[in-house]
Amino acid sequence: MILAVAMAGFRERRRRPAYAVVLLAAVGLGYLAIPAPGSHWTIVSLGGYRGVYNSAYTGTVAALAGALWLCVGGFFVVRTALAQDRATGVRELLVASRMRSASYLIGTFLGNFLVLASMAGALAVTAALMQLARAESTALSPVALLTPFVLLTLPVLAVTAALAVLWETVPGLRGGFGNVVWFGVALIGMIAAQSATAPLGGLGTGLLTDSLRTAMTAQGLRPEEGAIGFMYLDTAPTTFLWTGFPVTAGLVGQRVLLALGAVVVAVLPALWFARLSPLRSSGGPQRAVPGQPQDSSSADAVAYSRGAEAARSTFARLVLGEARVLLAGVSRWWWAVAAVLFVAAIFVPSRALLLASWGWPVLVWSRLGLRGRDVGVDALLAAAPRPVARLLAEWVAGVVFTAAVGGAAIVRSAPEAWAGALFVPSLALLLGLVSGVPRLFQALYLALWWCVVNEFAFLDYLGAVPGGPSPLAIAAASAVLLALATAVTTTRHRLR
Amino acid sequence: MLELVELTKDYRNKPRAVDDVTLRLEAGVLGLLGPNGAGKSSLMRIAATVTRPTRGRVLFDGVDVVARPDVLRRTLGYLPQDFGVHPHLTAVEFLSYLAAVKGLSRRSARRRIPELLELVNLSAAAKRPLGGYSGGMLRRVGIAQALLADPRVIVVDEPTAGLDPQERVRFRTLLSDLASDKVVVLSTHIVSDLETVTDDIAVLAGGRLVHRGSLDRLLGAVAGQVWEMTVAPADVARVQAGHVVTRLIRTSSGVRVRVLAPSPPSPRAEPATPDIEDAYLGLVR
Numbered sequence: 001m002i003l004a005v006a007m008a009g010f011r012e013r014r015r016r017p018a019y020a021v022v023l024l025a026a027v028g029l030g031y032l033a034i035p036a037p038g039s040h041w042t043i044v045s046l047g048g049y050r051g052v053y054n055s056a057y058t059g060t061v062a063a064l065a066g067a068l069w070l071c072v073g074g075f076f077v078v079r080t081a082l083a084q085d086r087a088t089g090v091r092e093l094l095v096a097s098r099m100r101s102a103s104y105l106i107g108t109f110l111g112n113f114l115v116l117a118s119m120a121g122a123l124a125v126t127a128a129l130m131q132l133a134r135a136e137s138t139a140l141s142p143v144a145l146l147t148p149f150v151l152l153t154l155p156v157l158a159v160t161a162a163l164a165v166l167w168e169t170v171p172g173l174r175g176g177f178g179n180v181v182w183f184g185v186a187l188i189g190m191i192a193a194q195s196a197t198a199p200l201g202g203l204g205t206g207l208l209t210d211s212l213r214t215a216m217t218a219q220g221l222r223p224e225e226g227a228i229g230f231m232y233l234d235t236a237p238t239t240f241l242w243t244g245f246p247v248t249a250g251l252v253g254q255r256v257l258l259a260l261g262a263v264v265v266a267v268l269p270a271l272w273f274a275r276l277s278p279l280r281s282s283g284g285p286q287r288a289v290p291g292q293p294q295d296s297s298s299a300d301a302v303a304y305s306r307g308a309e310a311a312r313s314t315f316a317r318l319v320l321g322e323a324r325v326l327l328a329g330v331s332r333w334w335w336a337v338a339a340v341l342f343v344a345a346i347f348v349p350s351r352a353l354l355l356a357s358w359g360w361p362v363l364v365w366s367r368l369g370l371r372g373r374d375v376g377v378d379a380l381l382a383a384a385p386r387p388v389a390r391l392l393a394e395w396v397a398g399v400v401f402t403a404a405v406g407g408a409a410i411v412r413s414a415p416e417a418w419a420g421a422l423f424v425p426s427l428a429l430l431l432g433l434v435s436g437v438p439r440l441f442q443a444l445y446l447a448l449w450w451c452v453v454n455e456f457a458f459l460d461y462l463g464a465v466p467g468g469p470s471p472l473a474i475a476a477a478s479a480v481l482l483a484l485a486t487a488v489t490t491t492r493h494r495l496r
Numbered sequence: 497m498l499e500l501v502e503l504t505k506d507y508r509n510k511p512r513a514v515d516d517v518t519l520r521l522e523a524g525v526l527g528l529l530g531p532n533g534a535g536k537s538s539l540m541r542i543a544a545t546v547t548r549p550t551r552g553r554v555l556f557d558g559v560d561v562v563a564r565p566d567v568l569r570r571t572l573g574y575l576p577q578d579f580g581v582h583p584h585l586t587a588v589e590f591l592s593y594l595a596a597v598k599g600l601s602r603r604s605a606r607r608r609i610p611e612l613l614e615l616v617n618l619s620a621a622a623k624r625p626l627g628g629y630s631g632g633m634l635r636r637v638g639i640a641q642a643l644l645a646d647p648r649v650i651v652v653d654e655p656t657a658g659l660d661p662q663e664r665v666r667f668r669t670l671l672s673d674l675a676s677d678k679v680v681v682l683s684t685h686i687v688s689d690l691e692t693v694t695d696d697i698a699v700l701a702g703g704r705l706v707h708r709g710s711l712d713r714l715l716g717a718v719a720g721q722v723w724e725m726t727v728a729p730a731d732v733a734r735v736q737a738g739h740v741v742t743r744l745i746r747t748s749s750g751v752r753v754r755v756l757a758p759s760p761p762s763p764r765a766e767p768a769t770p771d772i773e774d775a776y777l778g779l780v781r
Contacts, residue, residue: 124552304673305611310570311601323592329584372732376580380641383574383651384597385566496548 001099002107008090009081009111018435019115022073025120026066030126032230033065034058037134038318040233046212047224050237055128056244059145060152060208062127064228066120067156067203070155072186074119075160075440076179078112082168102270105165109266112161120153136239144244151247152204155255156193157263165221169269173363176363179442187450194228200258201251318393319400326367334363337407345408351464357409358420358462359449361402365424366441368398368483369432380494391429391489395482398425416463421476423461424483433488497522497678498543498568498649498749499699505538505551505703512667513538514549515703527690528575528683530700530781536683537577537653539700543681544651556649556705568649570599573577573642577653583627587618587637598645598651605644612640617663639667639747643674650680654684656689686759687773697772715770718778721758727751735761740781742774756781 002247013019035041035055042050043061051057085091085108094104128145131137163182167173174180192198196206209226216223219240245251311317345353369393372378381390402421403410410417424445432439451459460468461477469477498521505514514535519526530536532738541547541714542554545565548630554561554568563570563721581590588609595605613622616636626637635658641651654662671693676678684690690697690711699707699712728734735741739761743754754768755761756778 058577069744111617139703174615204674265499292687304615304643304670305608306646306677308604308608309601309642310599312647314596314599317592317596317602321596324589325582325593326586328589372582375582376578377582379579380574380638381597382576383544383569383572390597494545 001097002110005094005099005104005107006110006114009108010114012084012228012331013111013115014118016077017076017262018437018440019119020437021440022070022077023119023122025073026069027126029069030062030123030130031066033061033209034127034130034134037136037208037239038236038238042231042233042237044208044212044228045231045233045237046209046216046228046238047234048235049216049221049223049240051212051215051242052136052239053131053134053243054139055131055141055144056148056245056261057242058127058131058134059124060148060244062123062130063120063148063153064203064205064208066123067153068190069485070119070153071156071160071190073443074116074132074157074184075164075182075186075296076443078115078161079164079167079178079182079439081164083110083174100270101273102267105169105267105270106263109161109165113158115348116161117154117155117420118150119291120157122150123153146340147244147247148204151251151255153320155200155262155409156203158259159265162262162264162266165266166269169273176366176438176442179439180362180446183443183446200254207245207251212242216240217333221370265307288379295356298416302384307376315389315393320389322394322397323401326364326373326394326401330364334360342408345412349412351413353451354413354462354464356408357406357451358417359425359446361405362442362445362449363438364401365398365428365445367404368394368428368441369430369434370436370438371433373436374438387489387493388486391486392398395425395485398429401425414463416471419471419478420462422478423474423481426478426485430481430488432484433485497557499553500539500543500555502521503539503542503549503554505535505542505547506550508617512703513527514542515666516552517700517703518706519698519705519708521679521681523654523675523677523679524696525671525680525682525694527694527697528681528700529687529690529697529776534663534700534780535703536700538703540651540653540681541576542684543649544572544576545569546574546576548668565656571645571648573645573647573650573652575638575650575652575655576643577657579628579638581629581634581637581734584625586625587622587629587640590637593639595644600645607752608644608646609640609766612643614618615643617666630664632660635659636657639670639763648678650674652680654685656684656686664689687776691772699776699779711772714772714775715778718756718770718775720767721778722768723755723757723761724768725755725762725765726752727762742777742779 033043037053043065044050085094088120121122124146128140131140131145167178167246189205193202194205195202196210198206201207205228209228212226213223222241272465338360341353341357345357372381382391399421402425406421408416410421427445428441431444432438434440448459448461452462455465457465457467458469463471500517503514503517506512508663516726517539528536528539538547542549545554545561545568547628548562556568556756558565585593589614590770591609592605600608610622611621613619616639618633618640621633628636629637639655642652654669659667668689671680671682672723674695682693697707697709697711698705707717721732726747728729728750732744732753735753735755740754740756741753745752754774755765756774
């Protein structure tokens, strides 16, 4: 029964567009992780040295890159397993079975893990192909190539799969707020897990750099401090032979413990999940508020009144309607924090407040472009006239909202950030339109915002970092995004 | 007014959904019947301009609305089988939004929304968020939104699903009223719903139109072929294997079986008056 839940979850998500996007990104990552032999780019550097592209080295760098990417990007693919079961009514069917909450959670965890592991598998194949393509070593060793995936990547993916289950069972983390929290947790977690003293080996980077340094020393080279990440070196790195890290019983034990810990994390929510879900004997699906009691007279036919005038233009009302849809259900707490940021930005001009004001609305922006697909209203809108006018009305609503929420910070801290008020809604509109889910924008925007926080000037859409693009360039980029969104809408309309 | 001409719809890697269907519609209700997978929803979606046909034309007052869908959409009321609502909006807010989407003037929207909510018996719940509505109440919101622009063409797919008997009666009465000057295309699995609202019935099977005509003509197809008899419970399987059984009722003296057959299936069989379910099953089985 557990395996059936796991396989159903795996098959369901494997056929979703988000799976293909993350998988393609993983394959692309495999390509980038093993740059051309003469390239100045490298993912692992020890004082200007890197390993020869043999199976051990290509497998290890791809496995590490995969672990890092899949625990962020992959999480967003698997984090809706329980919500999906609830939305489709599958959970109600399971209620009528003998399945226990713990079994259901383990099955969901395994399904998540299979999704992520299949992506890691694609990355392993990419690594093998890249080894042959780079041709520094043509001796393909499956064991050397796959060992780092098994020992480094899969345990980390197990933890990711388990945390996705945990996130879905904690009330505050189920929605978009959980995505934001995950982004922060994943960033901090990845930094901590790269430490040599990370528990149970962390990501395995400590083990890797130790092994690389040992190999260099044995070959008469002087290893310096190791660095992992995409780096551009002044000179192309020099190579040395590395045949893999030692697989010891201690290492295997640590990684097995990490995977078992993931299982515990996945099953832990059974303690409270039973009270929240219908998977219990006394539970049941959420009930709708009953309608007003009817007497027989209320069911008598009422005359249908004919006549309805068409308006010359409904654009202003469309904008109002789209704004209402955008902001419906936003909590008072959200508004309270937004108000505090707004008022503070008026009195205390600062870069920190500017960035905070432009990070806080991410969950609202991420509703743009969904066009009712998240709640099924698209079925009604499909037969409505003027789809492009509706798109533009939604964009205007997004721009007005952005200007209202971030306006104080723009005026007081960075007047050149006005273009950001065009850029962010345009980006959200396009990503929501293409993906049909809010998660893509949430993940990409937070990454972009994080880059601005870390002063990556060329990605600065807010004018918060010296040397960034001009407001006109940002406005032009916004126009391109809006034009793309319009083209997507028009094309879909034609291909309907 | 509305013409569906030689429509064909193919989906990738699936059997043909709609196969060379032609229907010409004037004011009145067309009841569309057919088993699951017969192509009813595909045909409804094409008629509502939601999906393009692979081949064929949809003409509204002579205009090709496959190429120019907005001509029909401005005066179309469409209720799909499955739809959702914005759960945090009230019925009034949701209908106001859709009124703007459909291009209705502000004055008309203000007048029609309360009227329509009264019509579908939702006035008392008009200011409650839709997230708290029951399935039947949401279906009634769907009916109200379909009528917002006082459409000339109404396409409704399974509109009575989830409605209680009183509301079904109310909706059927409304449809009869609307049919006086509007084209109404009504798809349903509830065969008995059609008897009370229309005399014009189309039956689809395997994507093809297998019947279009009056109820009498439909019933005429099985005249003299409907029989009733009482058999022992053990004999039911044998009867089902040899004939199209349209009804089974367990009684104290055995099982009362209603059967379609060109000749009496048993010496004890008595002729019965055909009804729409007999005629429908006779066509699609």
